[in-house]
Each structure stands twice: as C-alpha cells, then as structure tokens.
Amino acid sequence: MEISIVIVNYNVKELLQQAITSIIQAGKNFEYEIFVVDNASTDDSAEMVRDKFPAVRLIENEDNLGFAAANNQALKLARGKFILLINPDTIVQENCFSVILDFFRSNPDCGMVGCKILNPDGSLQLACRRSFPTPWVGFTKIIGLSKIFSKTRLFGRYNLTYLDPDMSYEVEAISGSFMFFRQQIIQDVGFLDDSFFMYGEDLDWCYRIREAGWKIYYLPDTQIIHFKGESSKKSDRDLTLQFYRAMKLFVEKHYQNRYWHVPQWFLMTGIWLRASLTFLGRFFVAVLPGIVDFLLLNLSMLLGIYFGVYWRFGFFPLNDYLIVMLFYSLIWISCLMLTNSYASYKFSSLRTFYGLMIGLILNTSVTFFFNQYAFSRLVVLIAGFFNVVLLAGWRMVFKVLARLNKLPFKNSLGGSLLGRRALIVAPRKSGEKISQLLTNNVDSGYDICGLVVLEQHQSRDDAISIPLLGTVNNLDKIIQKNRVSEIIFSTEQVPFDRILDIIHRTHRKDVNFKLIPSSMDVIIGKASIEYIGDLPLVDIQYRLMRSENIISKRIFDLLIATAAIVLSLPELVYLLLARKACLIRKTVFSENGRPLQIFEFSGNKLSKRQQKLPSLWSVFSGKISLVGSRIIEYDSAKFPSFRAELKPGLTGLGQINKNSAGTLEADQRYNYFYIKNYSIQLDIEIIIKTIFKI
Incomplete structure (x- = not known):
C-alpha cells in the first residue's frame, strides 16, 4: 500500500463528499486507502459514506473525540508507506500525490510535507507555513507587530510572511488541515497527542518530528482549497477558549525547561492576555x-x-x-x-x-x-x-x-452587528430553493448557514447545494454551534403545530423566528412581513412568547391570586374545620410533560370551586396559572409524549368550551390559539365567563 488517507469528519457531509471525490481523482494512478473517522455527526455523514463510497473504511464514534484522538484511531490501522491527514472541508489538486511523492523521493531527510493552501477566495491561508510560538514570536503575534510589519524577518516569523509563498523551503510547522508524512514518523515520534482536543495538536506533532531529526517542508508546487472552519463550526467563545488552552498546553509541554530564563508565568500571562483581549473585543461589539x-x-x-x-x-x-x-x-x-x-x-x-x-x-x-x-x-x-x-x-x-454600503467598518464591527446568520427548517428541495432566493438577494443581509430537516430519513435524498446541519431534534445544539440569529420555517410539509412546538422547545431571546407561507391565504397571529424579492418572510410573534407578556401575565396571576387567597381565607378555614374537607396532593402534567404536584380539597359535598381553592397557592407560587391549559392527571403510560406548551390553569379556553374540547387534539388547538392571541383582556374575559358558568 503506497498511500493511506485519513479524514476526520464532523457534520460536513456535502464537503466530505466533495473532498473524497477530489482525493479519488488525485489517487487514480496510485494504490491507496481512505479512512473516514466520523466524530458523532448528526447530519447523516456516515450513511452518505456507506452509500456513495463503499470502498472507504469508515470508523463511527458515538462521541466527538476531538481531532487528535480520531486521527489516531485510523493511524493505528493505516498500512501505507506514506500517510496523509486531511480535513474534510478541502479540495485537492489532481497532481497532488504525484508531486509530493516525487519530493519525498528526492529528499530522504524530509519527514513531512505541507502544500500551498488557498482560501475559497483564492488568497493564501497563512497557517500553511508557521514557526513555533517562542516567547518572541508569540509576543509579536499577541501585540500585533507580526501583522503590522509582516514583511520583516524580525516580526513576521509566526506565519513566515516575509518569505515568498511560491518558493519551497524548510519550515518549523505546517497546517493540520494537510499533513503528508512518512509511515516511519509514527514509529519514531508516536501518535498525535490527544490531550489537544482541537488546535495545537499539529504544532505539537511538528515540534516532536523536528526533535526526532526529521525535516518539514513547505511545497507550493501543488495546492488545495480549504474552506477554513467549516469542519469545526462552534460558537466564537468555544473556539477561542480551545485555541488558547491548546497554546497553554503547548507551552507547558515544550517550553517550561527550554526557556528557563523566561518565567512560565510570563508566557501564560501573554497567552491569557491575548485571550482576554479577544473576548473583550467581542464583548464590546455585543454591548455597543x-x-x-x-x-x-x-x-x-x-x-x-x-x-x-x-x-x-x-x-x-x-x-x-x-x-x-x-x-x-x-x-x-x-x-x-x-x-x-x-x-x-x-x-x-x-x-x-x-x-x-x-x-x-x-x-x-x-x-x-x-x-x-x-x-x-x-x-x-x-x-x-x-x-x-x-x-x-x-x-x-x-x-x-x-x-447603502456606506458603513466604513461594515466588514469588521458592522458585520458582527448586522449579520443575520440564519438556518432554514424545511424539506430538502424547498429549503434549497429558499436558500438560493435569499442568498441571491444581497440586500437581504442573510447568511444562510444550512438546512435542518424534520426527520432523519429526509436527510438521505440526493445531494443538494445547501449544507445539511441535522434534524430538529438537535436544533438547540445546531443554533449554538452555528451562532444562528434567525430560524426560517417553510410551511410546506411543516405543520403549524410542529412549528410552534419547535419554537417552544428552542425558545431563545437572541433568536428570531420567521416563516415562509406556502400560500398567502393562511391566518397567523400578530406578525410583520418582510419581502426579500418575491419571497415573503413572516416574522412570527406569538404574543405569549414575548418577554413583556410573560412578565405581565405573571404579575396578573400574582395580583389576582393574592386577592383571591385573602378573600377566600375565611371559607378555607370553614371548609377545613366545619366541613372536614380533606387536603389532597394531586400529580398533574406540567407544560413540559413532567409531573407537577398541586393541592385540592376532596369531599362529596364540596362544589368544584371549593375543591379548587387550595390551587390558588399553586398559582401564587407560579406552578400553574389562572388561565392556561386543561389540568390533566399525570399518567405517562396513557400519554407518553404529552406536551401542553402552556402552563396548566384553573380555567382556560378548553375549560370553558367543554362541548368542543375534551380531547388532547382539541385542547392543543385552544392552547395554540391562546399562545398566539394572548392579552390581559383575553384573560379577564375567560375568568368572567368561568365565574358566570360556575
């Protein structure tokens, strides 16, 4: 076996398919094997590899083990004389393998090679050739001198920006997105250090390779395109923390004894100072x-x-x-x-x-x-x-x-403030059409990060141009990882009750919800409509999900419950002492389907109103509401997937409309109507109708 190729994948199915296809083209004249290590992806990447590339050796992990540990799994099985570690969000040039293998044969002292790496816009990705972060190199990077004086040897050593990117030369380190090396490296140096979860493991490995006497070269005679960050999308905070923790680990591992004259606390202070400045900059943008x-x-x-x-x-x-x-x-x-x-x-x-x-x-x-x-x-x-x-x-x-594109800082500060990073919840084909319409309209300001489908089987259709991020079951994680600020629903094959359920489950103050009606003859609660070309985006504003209405409803409950408790206190004492009413604990369903305990009176001669009097304390404590969903006794066997989406209430639309309610489906319709059209006036109207019915 001449070449072993190892790809660690995490939720970039379409890019992975593209990467494997380009590798197959580059390796058509060589004997090779491909390993794909899937780190618990939720976008059905593993299924795609099995279906489209049956010859690829697939390793599926139940958890995300990180870059180093996942690579090591495949490295232990690799049989090639030469091994390539490559990211799934890359495209290799067809002459890649032949050029690099020729270089290895001409340079027996070369242990590892990195090629020229381009960004999608054609610019050079600086990480493809690097120096180790010695105290001086790290200092120039931290305070920005390496960027200001990038063409000088004194300050430009971190990314070797003073060297010609079209010339080949020995370097200290290369990017972990493309590392081509001899099998002998593993025998001499060992595997990647899995103490580095993400970031730093490539730098650490390069350091150990050079310590073992091997040379590392930068070779621009062949190149790849790297869609940087697509294989590891997370929140900015998580990425930054992982990066600086990796730098801290690298310094502790390699520089503690070597730079004995430089106190370790000084190096650590520099790392965390840089991290703090990064966080402060982002915090400033957020609070500006x-x-x-x-x-x-x-x-x-x-x-x-x-x-x-x-x-x-x-x-x-x-x-x-x-x-x-x-x-x-x-x-x-x-x-x-x-x-x-x-x-x-x-x-x-x-x-x-x-x-x-x-x-x-x-x-x-x-x-x-x-x-x-x-x-x-x-x-x-x-x-x-x-x-x-x-x-x-x-x-x-x-x-x-x-x-009007008149903001001079739109690409930096303005981009952070104005960016509308969105995902689409829809069937695959309609989601692709919506994405194309929004993307083609530059003025919309939408940055579509991908598609979310309802069910797992919907992710197994033909490939589409929009990245598939997973199913709605993982929506919370997808929102956080992709830093989403807007979720766009297509009502085609996505029922309104399902949309409301998704909104309720993932309700976040920093996320807007919009929907695109399949036709404009639908009736939706209070909404504003934004037109992107011919595409209507309806801003979903279910009234009870707005923070001001949540607060006003709670205040209303407290005021009425307090007054009712004070007024009914003599009757409570009378029922307990004279009528021998028995206080019982009752377990009912909460709005989330969990068990909730409230108190009621039991007694044959008590009216329904009298039986419910102790429940006023549950209203006061916030367990239930005056107006809400029907109170249903807890029975997980009878109702295994019960969710009311609305707090149980002493009264409500379902309770005062007994002729048309009574079933869970009917109750749910009333609950949805109440959530969409909530107001204090509606609560008062329901309470008055309840009193007169009693």
Missing part, C-alpha cells in the same frame, strides 16, 4: 448598542434639564442630581432590555420606541413618589422626546447606511 443608548439617554436628560429648567431659570444644581440621572437612565435601559432591544431586535426602531414609552411611564411615575429627588415631569417629558429622536434615530440611520 447598550453603551451608545446609555450615553444618549444621559444626553437627553441634560437636554431636558437645559430646556426644562436652566433655560427658564438660569440655574440648576447638576452635581446633586447625577445619581438621579443615572437612576432614570437605568430604568430606560431596563425597559429596552425587556422589549429585546439588545437581543433579537438590536436595530428595531419600533421595539426601541416601545421600550422608551414604557420607561417614560415609569420615570414619570417616580416624580409622584420622590418629589424631593426626582426631576420635574417637564424635564422627564423633554428627555423622553429626545430619547425617541436619538435612540430610534441612530438605529434608522445605521440600517440605512448599511443598506
């Missing part, structure tokens, strides 16, 4: 809208003071009121957070307006209770006016400039 709003809120207060007091009277003791200004601003910021103005709707002028109006009402109320400290109502009203102009205004200007 809040910082801008806070500054503008205080500016509005100053304008309110100027026009409301100083302009009229010529004097105002501002220093005495700085804390009061801060208090007012924090109330407005809290109200903006309540309306999701810093999560799903960072640049929504309408949401900002709602939050500011709620804050204005609260701040105006403060003037009634703290007259000696509060500003006059005129100052608050003037500040409220300027808040709307400034806070809603800068969002409108920002969006207009972004649409």
Whole structure:
C-alpha cells in the first residue's frame, strides 16, 4: 500500500463528499486507502459514506473525540508507506500525490510535507507555513507587530510572511488541515497527542518530528482549497477558549525547561492576555448598542434639564442630581432590555420606541413618589422626546447606511452587528430553493448557514447545494454551534403545530423566528412581513412568547391570586374545620410533560370551586396559572409524549368550551390559539365567563 488517507469528519457531509471525490481523482494512478473517522455527526455523514463510497473504511464514534484522538484511531490501522491527514472541508489538486511523492523521493531527510493552501477566495491561508510560538514570536503575534510589519524577518516569523509563498523551503510547522508524512514518523515520534482536543495538536506533532531529526517542508508546487472552519463550526467563545488552552498546553509541554530564563508565568500571562483581549473585543461589539443608548439617554436628560429648567431659570444644581440621572437612565435601559432591544431586535426602531414609552411611564411615575429627588415631569417629558429622536434615530440611520454600503467598518464591527446568520427548517428541495432566493438577494443581509430537516430519513435524498446541519431534534445544539440569529420555517410539509412546538422547545431571546407561507391565504397571529424579492418572510410573534407578556401575565396571576387567597381565607378555614374537607396532593402534567404536584380539597359535598381553592397557592407560587391549559392527571403510560406548551390553569379556553374540547387534539388547538392571541383582556374575559358558568 503506497498511500493511506485519513479524514476526520464532523457534520460536513456535502464537503466530505466533495473532498473524497477530489482525493479519488488525485489517487487514480496510485494504490491507496481512505479512512473516514466520523466524530458523532448528526447530519447523516456516515450513511452518505456507506452509500456513495463503499470502498472507504469508515470508523463511527458515538462521541466527538476531538481531532487528535480520531486521527489516531485510523493511524493505528493505516498500512501505507506514506500517510496523509486531511480535513474534510478541502479540495485537492489532481497532481497532488504525484508531486509530493516525487519530493519525498528526492529528499530522504524530509519527514513531512505541507502544500500551498488557498482560501475559497483564492488568497493564501497563512497557517500553511508557521514557526513555533517562542516567547518572541508569540509576543509579536499577541501585540500585533507580526501583522503590522509582516514583511520583516524580525516580526513576521509566526506565519513566515516575509518569505515568498511560491518558493519551497524548510519550515518549523505546517497546517493540520494537510499533513503528508512518512509511515516511519509514527514509529519514531508516536501518535498525535490527544490531550489537544482541537488546535495545537499539529504544532505539537511538528515540534516532536523536528526533535526526532526529521525535516518539514513547505511545497507550493501543488495546492488545495480549504474552506477554513467549516469542519469545526462552534460558537466564537468555544473556539477561542480551545485555541488558547491548546497554546497553554503547548507551552507547558515544550517550553517550561527550554526557556528557563523566561518565567512560565510570563508566557501564560501573554497567552491569557491575548485571550482576554479577544473576548473583550467581542464583548464590546455585543454591548455597543447598550453603551451608545446609555450615553444618549444621559444626553437627553441634560437636554431636558437645559430646556426644562436652566433655560427658564438660569440655574440648576447638576452635581446633586447625577445619581438621579443615572437612576432614570437605568430604568430606560431596563425597559429596552425587556422589549429585546439588545437581543433579537438590536436595530428595531419600533421595539426601541416601545421600550422608551414604557420607561417614560415609569420615570414619570417616580416624580409622584420622590418629589424631593426626582426631576420635574417637564424635564422627564423633554428627555423622553429626545430619547425617541436619538435612540430610534441612530438605529434608522445605521440600517440605512448599511443598506447603502456606506458603513466604513461594515466588514469588521458592522458585520458582527448586522449579520443575520440564519438556518432554514424545511424539506430538502424547498429549503434549497429558499436558500438560493435569499442568498441571491444581497440586500437581504442573510447568511444562510444550512438546512435542518424534520426527520432523519429526509436527510438521505440526493445531494443538494445547501449544507445539511441535522434534524430538529438537535436544533438547540445546531443554533449554538452555528451562532444562528434567525430560524426560517417553510410551511410546506411543516405543520403549524410542529412549528410552534419547535419554537417552544428552542425558545431563545437572541433568536428570531420567521416563516415562509406556502400560500398567502393562511391566518397567523400578530406578525410583520418582510419581502426579500418575491419571497415573503413572516416574522412570527406569538404574543405569549414575548418577554413583556410573560412578565405581565405573571404579575396578573400574582395580583389576582393574592386577592383571591385573602378573600377566600375565611371559607378555607370553614371548609377545613366545619366541613372536614380533606387536603389532597394531586400529580398533574406540567407544560413540559413532567409531573407537577398541586393541592385540592376532596369531599362529596364540596362544589368544584371549593375543591379548587387550595390551587390558588399553586398559582401564587407560579406552578400553574389562572388561565392556561386543561389540568390533566399525570399518567405517562396513557400519554407518553404529552406536551401542553402552556402552563396548566384553573380555567382556560378548553375549560370553558367543554362541548368542543375534551380531547388532547382539541385542547392543543385552544392552547395554540391562546399562545398566539394572548392579552390581559383575553384573560379577564375567560375568568368572567368561568365565574358566570360556575
């Protein structure tokens, strides 16, 4: 056997298929074997390999073992004189194997070769040739000197940017995405160190190979395209942590004794300082809208003071009121957070307006209770006016400039703020069409990261151009790993009850849900419609899933339950003492299908209202609600997959419509209607109807 090729795959089925196809083309004149180690992918990658490439030796792991450990599994079975470790998100040139094998034969001291690696846009991927991160090299990288003075030998050693990328030469390290080496390397050096889960294992291996006396070369005579990051998509925070932990492990393993004159704490401080700066930069981008709003809120207060007091009277003791200004601003910021103005709707002028109006009402109320400290109502009203102009205004200007491509920092800071990273939940073919329409419309701002299907068997159709990320069962993990901010549903073959169930299960404040109707004659709860070309995107805003309505419903429950408990206390005592009512514990289904315990009275002569009186305490504690789904006794054998999606309630639409309710299907319809159309007025109407029926 001449060549053994090892590919570690994780959830990049389409790219893996493309990589194997290119490898087969490159190896047609050689005797070779291909290993694919699948690290517990959820996109049916292993099934694809079995169906389309039966000659490939497939190793399936039940858990994600990481890059090093997975490679070692195949390396222990590899029989080739030469071995290639290659990422699944790559395409190799047809002359790749012949060029590199010729180089090995001409250079017997060469133990490992790395080729020229290109990004998808044709630019050079700097990681294809590197130096070890010695204290000086690491220092220049951390503080940015290697980027500023990249063409100088003194500062450009980390990625060897001072060398010609079209010349061949010996290097200290190459990229782990393409490592071609002799079988003898394993015998002399050993396997990859699986202490490195991801990142750093290639650097560590190169270090050990050179320590064993072998040379490593960079060879640009052949090249690959590497879709960097596609094989390891995770949240930015996870990737950054793993990278700097790997650097810490590398320093502890190799530099602790070698650079004895440089204290280890100094090296560790440099690594974690760089990590901290990276996190701080990303944190700053995330909180930037809040910082801008806070500054503008205080500016509005100053304008309110100027026009409301100083302009009229010529004097105002501002220093005495700085804390009061801060208090007012924090109330407005809290109200903006309540309306999701810093999560799903960072640049929504309408949401900002709602939050500011709620804050204005609260701040105006403060003037009634703290007259000696509060500003006059005129100052608050003037500040409220300027808040709307400034806070809603800068969002409108920002969006207009972004649409016109007039933001000078859109590709860096603006990209982080404006990016609408989305996934599509749909059947494969319709999902592909939706993806093409959204992608082709540049002004939409959508970055489609892939497709999610309902069932596993739907992922086994013919290949499509959009990456398949998995099924809805893994949606939470997919959202986190791909940093998704919007989920787009196609109503074609995805029922509305299933859509609502998915939204409920994966409800996150930082994710927007939209749907594309198969026809426009559907009736949906309150929604806004965005047109991308001819494609209508309906923004799903089920009222009870909005944070402000969740809070208002809870406050309503607390107020009514408290009043009802106080008013019914004499009757409770009478029932316990005079009527000998027995307090029983009852196990019912919660909204998530789990067992929930509430209390009721039992007794033959008690009315239904009297039996439910102890349940008011469950309403007060938040276990159940005044208005909600029908209370059903817990029976997991009878209802194995029960989910109401709505808290149990003492009353509700299902309870007052007994003629048309009673079955789980009917109850579910009422629950969905209530979730979509919730309001305090609806709760009051249901309670009044319940009282008159009783």
